[in-house]
Each structure stands twice: as structure tokens, then as C-alpha cells.
Amino acid sequence: MSLELVCPAGTPAALRAAVDAGADTVYCGFRDCTNARNYPGLNFDPDEMAEGVAYAHRFGRKVLAAVNTFPRAGDAKPWHDAIDNAARAGVDAVILADIGVLDYAATRHPDLRRHLSVQASASNELSIAFYRDRFDIRRVVLPRVLSIEQVAALVRRIGIETEVFAFGSVGPMSEGRCFLSSYITGLSPTSEGACAPASHVSYKEDGPETLSRLGDVTLNRFSHGEAAAYPTPCKGRYVTHGRTSYLFEEPVALNAIDILADLQAAGVTALKIEGRQRSRAYVTEVVGSFRKAIDALDRGQAAAVENTLASVAEGQRQTHGAYTKGWR
């Protein structure tokens, strides 16, 4: 089986670009707090979702709707509406994280295929089995904290499809359970869908340097001319033992393009490209590169693909993340 290429779309234009560049599947979200990339100017209204589905289906591709945040108490309606609207738009599956939302979707729309979001942080056989057995999920998006050996072991045991991250940022924390951004800003990624929201980001000149800040907290410092990375709490510099370091994660991008054969051998069904917040040009470039790599792999020419993605990689340095030993 060829690896399924699952690509991000933050806008209808990005969806069409992803399909045109060779995505097998595109994932997107509604324009509200129900998805984990709730940033200004991004995402789809219900009509745009339906149009996106029609476009993708015309070329035999699929669309997934991410409804992967956690409803606030007393306010489940936006999440229930999102599920209903996704079903009405004819999406091929919904990507869910909250136990209550999973229950709603399984009860109200039993025939709508359900995937488990990385935001559910299901990192082991038993967690995945819980969601599989209770809510009949057909695919799990695995957290970015597992080695290839661990991925292979899970694939053998869980009896459902797996989707793994192939390109994008490295998430060192257990996703869906990280409260660092709300600790600093008061806005919750889990229920409002925005980690390090732009409304709380600022840059301040400090002599020959620029400070990047989130809320009232300084997360990094750059000399003029150096690319100033976006101030996300887990990508900041901190001081421990009097020494400054990237304590949680270096400014690097996950890029698994040269270990696709290993992921395929591990039995992975689908590769996820991260970046619904990124531009259409990014989508075209990354999707096109992975399309070529997967096609080459299918022809038995894995070594023939050159890795040319450094220019779009975050921080422009690349890593295999947790897939290879030594990361943890």
C-alpha cells in the first residue's frame, strides 16, 4: 500500500493547492474555537468546507475536518454544530480529541468516520484501544513522542490505521494536555484552539537585540539580522543552573522525508504534514516534495529523492525528532 499523504489547509486556496500538488487527503477546520489552529484569517465556514470537499472529491481525494479542541463546560454547541456541519459538508472523516465530542459524534453520526486527534495524546496500546472500543475510531494520529520501533509495535497491536507526523514542528509536550500557553496568556489552547495567540505576541528592541515576548514573559532574544522565531513557550530559551538554553526544544523542524521507507515498513497508513497556519506556497512546496518521495518509494527508488525542504523548515534546521534514538 502506498503511504497516504495527508496535508494541511488553512484556507480554501490552500486546500486546492494541496490537491493540485498531489495530496491524497486534506485536513482543515471550521473558523472558530472548535479546531486547534484557531488563528485570525484561517479556516473554513460550512459552505467553504462543502466546496472544498466537492473540489477534492472531483479528483478522487479526501477531506478531513479537525474538531479537535475540548468544549468548555456549559457551551458544547459550537462543537456539536461543527460535527453536524462536517457531516453535512460530506467530509470523509472527522478528527476528534475530546471524549464528550467523540461520544456525540459516535451517537449522532455513527456512519461518519472518526479519527483520533493527536490532541488526545493517545501514546500507548491501551489508550488507543479505549478510544477504538468506545467510539469506533478507525485511525489514530500518533503523538510526536514515539520512536519508529514503538510506532511499529503499536501498528501490530491496535488493529486500526495509524497516521504519523512527517513534516512540521516538533511537539515535545504531550499534546492536548499542555497548559504552558494559558499559564502565560490566560487563553487556553485546549478550549480556544490557539497556542501562543498572536494577540499576545510582541517584539521589543533591547539595544542591539530584539526580545520576543508572549504576554508579559520574555521567551527569546535575537541579535539584529538573526531570524526571530515565533515565541511559543516550548520553543523559548530559559535559564537553568545559570545557563541559558533551549530547555524544551531547539528551533528545528521535523522532517521525515528521508525515513519514509522505515515508516512504511513500520506499517504506518498515512503521513501527516503539519502547518494549517502556513502559506499556500508552503503547502505547494512541501506537498509536492512528499508526493515525489512517496511516488519514488512506490517505484523502489527511495534513495533518488533529494531533500530540498530546508528553506521552508521552521528555524531552517531539521530533525527526525523522536523517531530516532537520542531525542528524549
Next chain:
Amino acid sequence: MTNTANGKLTLGPLLFHWAPETRRDFYARIADEAEVDSVYFGEVVCSKREPFSENDNEAIIRRLEAGGKQVVRSTLALMTLDREVAAARALAESGVLVEANDVACLQEVSGRPHVIGPYINVFNEGSQDVLIRGGAVRIVLPVEATAATVRVLASRSAVETELLVFGRQPLSVAMRCYHARSHELTKDSCQFVCGQDPDGLAADTIDGTSLLTINGTQTLSNGYLVLLRELASLRGMGVTHFRLSPQHVDMVAVARTYRAVLDHAITPEEASGDLAALTAETPWQNGFLHGREGLAWVESELQPA
């Protein structure tokens, strides 16, 4: 021992890697002297720590139970290794009351009474209902819960509701060990450096502001969550259990102070004075409950519904 109508006090699991003798002495004193109703016991952060003190566990549990405490066995918050999953399965099958901190446990304890720990996201009625149907008898709400969330969930709950009211706030768990990274080591070669910091390792901002505390693979707040002024409101919302998270301070005295406030024996203001003497330089935080950034300190009552 306590007036149930005023709410019960619990001691959360010890999150830090204390030396075996320190841990034994700590729990002996808790068993004999602390005015808490339940004690959560077990390693939550890192399974590599477990061999150091596992021979002590049985005696500690016996002593806690002899001291009249309900003992709840806490699981890891993030399991990825086969032996970690197997240990959770064995614990669940042993029939003890388990605090599930990873959804993995639910696959084993469903249908039997268990506690949902604060590392499983319960932010709404839908997830609360599913978990109660699965046999949860007590749900510890996540640290990020606002008063609005607590009010909705605690008031409608058919089971007990617990909330953290004292101690560093757990902000994230990871596969990677930041304590090891801070010593330029990795999780596999960690040399158990987390044991050097009984109250965690300070991680400050680059401009010298105190912000976070590292505890192995876990990230905590730099400050202690202190909910004293809010206790009566929380009890009124239907919160039944109030959790104290062990810190490297006199936890027996902390428990005494909270107990006195719950029992209306002293005012929150009097209690604040007593507690400040125990917590020394560590700042206090309560922002999450007040709908603010979690690091904030809000000097006001909770807004009425």
C-alpha cells in the same frame, strides 16, 4: 476526623524524586499527623524512578491506612513503554482504588470504581458523563479549569469532584526529560539528576524572571497554587475534595491550615498569614480559577454565578 459537610482534604501524589528515607519519613508523618482524608500514592512522572523505593511501598500504604487514610493508587500521566502499560494493567487488576492519569487505565478499570486524575482532560459535561458511566467515582478536574467550568461540572456531578488547591501547578508532561537536558544528559542517561532538586529545578526567563519549575519530564509552575479565599465558594459549587500537592514544606502544617479554613475555625486571611510563613519566598498563584493567566495572583473573591 473531619466534618464531611465542610469538604474533604486529600494529599496528591508526591511528584518529586525524593530519597527513599525522605519519602518514608514524609509518609510516616502524613500517616500519623496529617489531617487529610485520602492520600494519593504512586509515581506519576517517570517510571525510571520507581525501583528506588518500591520496596517501601507496602509498608507505607499499611501505615497510611492504619492512620485512617483512604489510599488511592496513582498511575503515570504518560505511558509509552510496554512495562509501564503492564504495570498499570496489573494495578487495575489488583482491585485497589486507582487514580487514572492516562486514558490507558480506563481500558482496564472501566466498570469498576476508580478516580479520574487531573491529567485526563475533563472540561465539559460530555466527557464527565462518559467517564461516570464508565465507573468513575471521583473526578479531579484539570488545573486549567476556570471557576465557570468548576461551577458547571461540580454542581451537576453525580460523583465526587476534586480540585487542586495547594502546590505547584502541573503544566505539562513529556517523553523528554528536561531535568536531564538541563545537565546536558538525555532521559536514557539521566543519572537521576532530578533527585538533586526536592522541590524541582527553577527555569527562569532570559531576563531573570522566575517562571517555571522542572521536575524530570514534567513542567510545573514556579509558584504555588494557593486557593484559600476561594475555598468556601468552591465548596458551595459542589467541590467535595480539596487536594494539597506535596512540596518541600511542612505539609502537615499546610493541611492543618486548610482544614481550619474549611471548618471555618480561622478566616482565609488568618490562614494566609500562617501559610506565608510556611511557603517562604515561593510566589502564590491562582489565575486559572479566576479565568486569568495561570501565573497570576488575584486578590479577590470568585465572581458569583
